[in-house]
Amino acid sequence: MEEITLLLDSPELSEGLKSIAKKVIAQERITENEGVLLYEEATLSYLGILANHIRQSKHGNKTYFNRNFHMEPTNICLYTCTFCSYSRLIKKREEGWEYTLEDMLEMVKKYDEQPVTEVHIVGGVLPQYDVEFYENLFKAIKAHRPELHIKALTPVEYHYIFKKAKLSYEEGMKRMVDAGLDSMPGGGAEIFHAEIRDQIAGGKCNADQWLRIHEILHELGHRSNATMLYGHIEAYRHRIDHMERLRQLQDKTGGFQTFIPLKFRNKNNEMSHVPESTTVEDLRNYAIARIYMDNFDHIKAYWPMIGRTTAQLSLSFGVNDIDGTIDDTTKIYTMAGAEEQSPTLSTRELVNLIRGVGKEAIERDTLYNVVQDYTSHQFPDEEVYRGYVPLPVVN
Ligand code: V47
Ligand code: SF4
Secondary structure, three states, rough: OHHHHOOOOOOOHHHHHHHHOOHHHHHOOOHHHHHHHHHHHHHHHHHHHHHHHHHHHHHOEEEEOEEEEEEEEEOOOOOOOOOOOHHHHHHHHHHOOEEOOHHHHHHOOOOOOOOEEEEEOOOOOOOOOHHHHHHHHHHHHHHHOOOOOEEOOHHHHHHHHHOOOOOHHHHHHHHHHOOOOOOOOOOOOOOOOHHHHHHHHOOOOOOOHHHHHHHHHHHHOOOEEEEEEEOOOOOHHHHHHHHHHHHHHHHHOOEEEEEEEEOOOOOOOOOOOOOOOOOOHHHHHHHHHHHHOOOEEEEEOOOOHHHHHHHHOOOOOOOOOOOOEOOOOOOOOOOOOOOOOOOOOOHHHHHHHOOOOOOEEEEEEEOOOOEEOOOOOOOOOOOOOOOOOOOOOOO
């Protein structure tokens, strides 16, 4: 009998948690109250059984990664989000960087010989990075490498630059898509609820604006991701409220691909006094996200942030995608105290990380088309692959 069915006979399990397990077996959606109950009452092992059941029925052992690189036009920002390790730099502008379009095109050219499929562009908000700048940047990238997928900016930047250019969101997003924008990353979502958002990200786009810009991109036929910055001053009900709003928009448009919970890191920012969540809480959060977000195909763990071991563990708690970054090109997390100070993994290392916990590694492009299935791939000097790469034995 499957583990999840055995749970139903467990005398220790409350009626509330049994009822949630039954819903998961029947593929029924859980309510907001049930989501909060999971956070408040459910053990890691219970959540793992439920989340893994969903993960296995959606994806089996398949675990996706992609080969991308990050570009950050600037690390200086007009906003002062308290969790951000960038924001202090506006006062010390000379310590930051402000790349020109030419600088950024040079960065793209550095990857000419590499089989990357995506460039992820995100950074601070400054007046010179306006609608024209990004239009020209996207056009220049497409002119140089047309097949490179541009996943760029968040509603935080779009809201600011469209307002400045006196464009409606609809007009602005259409211009971005016409210039070459393919999809939008999930950043800037933080925590939607105003009780928290006003304290940690005051002044930037609010929840409705964030959601509306994603909705417009979906209506234009493009996909996007969604994140949630958790583990700081929010309560469990704020996390559920956040996921509920995303779930509702997904019901409407179906345009989200991936949900990415982002663990708050507390180095070099104004919230350094706030303790970070534990690994157990991180795994519980992935699992609850997998259970709650029934209409999202994928749950992604951002391995440079949580580290390789937690990323491996997350694959048994609902996660089926590990962000693939091939180079140390993102500074957002290294500055915030992320686990990985030099987040570089070769394809082989990423594949072995996935195989190391008995999963099947699939390289994907941004839209989850299979680029290469590594399930029975043998690297040149490797012994015959038997479906599992054992972890080193520690005596
Ligand atoms: O919106 C900033 C977060 C986000 C901290 O869509 C922090 O594929 C933790 O959204 N601790 C930007 N998090 C990054 C992002 C992302 C990352 C990977 C993949 C994708 C995708 C999107 O980073 C920000 C904010 O929520 N962030 N500072 C910090 N101290
Ligand atoms: Fe600026 Fe983004 Fe940092 Fe907020 S999180 S201060 S908007 S770079």
